[in-house]
Amino acid sequence: MCNDCFDKQYYGFPSYTEYEEFEAILDFKARSHKIQIIESEDEGVKGLMYYHLYFKYNTCSEKYALSIPDHAWRGYFLTEQNAFDYRKKLRISDKDKRNGCLIFILLLCSLFLYALFANF
């Protein structure tokens, strides 16, 4: 990190206005050649459902990942490592939600079967 870097990282943009303000700064930095968009070397990114852009600071070579907010998704702007950890965390909580849903369905099925057999 250096003076040209963003002074903070975003774990999601609370509003679209906030994202637009961020984007204006990003755009300015890109036009003044402080940052450049790079191709991602991270293979895991390809299967992701969210659109990602990677940036590299020309001054300090720090790499950042940007995920653009879209509807309910709040996006993020993080260093490459933090973005990787954050995505891993999101994937785990997604899996938890799926498992919770499965248990609920199983419970409903067993209740239904119980009701069915209780009538005999």
Ligand SMILES: [Zn+2]
């Ligand atoms: Zn920097």
